Amino acid sequence: MESHPGMLEVLLDANRRPVRTHWTDGTTSLRLAADSIPQIGLSHLAPDVKSALPAADDYNDVLLLWKDGSGRPLLYFRGNGRAVLRLDDGTVTGSMLTDGGLTTAKLADGAVTRAKMAAEAQAAFPVLDDYNGILWMLRDANGRPLMYFDSDGTLRAKIAGTQDTARLRADVTDLKGWCWGEHAMPNLHLRLSRIKYGYSERCVIANMGDSWTAHPGRFGTPLLRMLQGEYGGTACGFFGFGYFSNDGSVNGCSDRAKANGGADPAWTRDFTTAGGVYGPDGCHVHSATPGTWVEVNVFTAQPSPKIYFRRRPGGGAFRWCVNGGAWTSVSTDGADGFATATVTIPSAACTIRVEVETAGTHGVTLAGLNFESATGIMVHKWARSGSQAHEFISALNKDFFQSGILAMAPHLVTFLWGTNEQYWNTEPAVMAAAILTLAGWIKEVRPLCDFLLICPAQTRQEAEGHAHGIRDYRDAVRAAAVAARAGFIDLTEVWGDYEKYKYAGDGTTLNFLTSDGIHTDIDRGAIVTADAVFKFLTKRV
Incomplete structure (x- = not known):
């Protein structure tokens, strides 16, 4: 490096000619010629990567490599984070570009005078000061981001002008890692840290989603037990009375060993009425018939719960009793x-036992019980089997939900949604937008609440000819997590190779899934999922 008048910083090539110059007016100039960037010799060949790449392309400490049509390095990233670009005649052929674009990629001296931001990127990144989790950033003359590295090592860049249609084809997979955004959960980390250091504190977690969450054993139960085992607590959280079918079942709570139950099939279980669903788990029960009942068996010592219900003019009354004792009546009129x-x-x-006592004009609408404690961990289950994220948006009564x-x-x-969206060919963007809407509803009343978006793993549906692979939903969910400054977990990476x-049925695989090929096995895949979530939530505590 040498200083020059009017220049803040100059990077010289091997012949001491300027390659990159930072000027006092804030602009950056680049000079790229065939001999500006020294080539790397094969003497730096890494023995431990010989099996990964052809011998002629093995370079020590290279993290990511794009090659030209002849297998020579075109753009690569070294272990120290530096990007090296090699440009000379014939490096990039027409077959490597879209729609018959450039045939060579040689830039003459002074061809690039300053960084230019693509118009769509300007709209995406209007603010220029702090980007959580970004390791390094190159900005244009106006301070807008041109290129940056995410904390997971992903390089993001925008190019505008005559090269908009020129795309280099990569022959390697773009790996983004299994998680992102642990920095985006300060509220959770505060609660866990205070519990860890002896404060009288509680941490409340709510899991929303489809059957991967609605069946507690597939995710919620092992997570609850891991967290309560580490940070204390005994409460089972919200116990939903609703269900997705009229077979006498209930949604229940996050741990069936703590409480379970059943309900009269005479209840109307509603989860579809637009703006008319009154349970946080996407369903409720309603009846105008006296004697219609719900029964909850509590197996372990629990705090006295609160029953959540809809009050309305002309509402009926329900009553409750414990162990067959005296009844207590509650009016829903108001x-x-x-x-x-x-x-x-x-x-x-x-x-x-809870049952309808009088019908009133409009009957009785019940959501469920909430078993909550003043300290320790609680994990609520707000999920419905068969659901899609956008169905929650259309069905939930927003005021009641909030x-x-x-x-x-x-x-x-x-x-945690995605499996049903894939089955019904719902667009990934629709699912991601619905999740962001739900998060927005929550933030309106709990502005300090943290969020974690989880993408499910591959199932047999991947080979059934659906419009989208699960990784399409992964990409949409990850983008939503970044936009919302939320955490993200990719179970396609956590679970690994689907074939394994x-x-x-013959036991020749790991059997993370049940025999239907879609749902998580509670003794295998569920444990792997819960362990990944537990480690993500606690890695900074």
């Missing part, structure tokens, strides 16, 4: 909105 009533239980195993958010006060909400973990 101004329309979210309402609660405490169900007093002993600190021991017990049975709670009132539930205020009542349960989550510090972190996770979203798919279901096989």
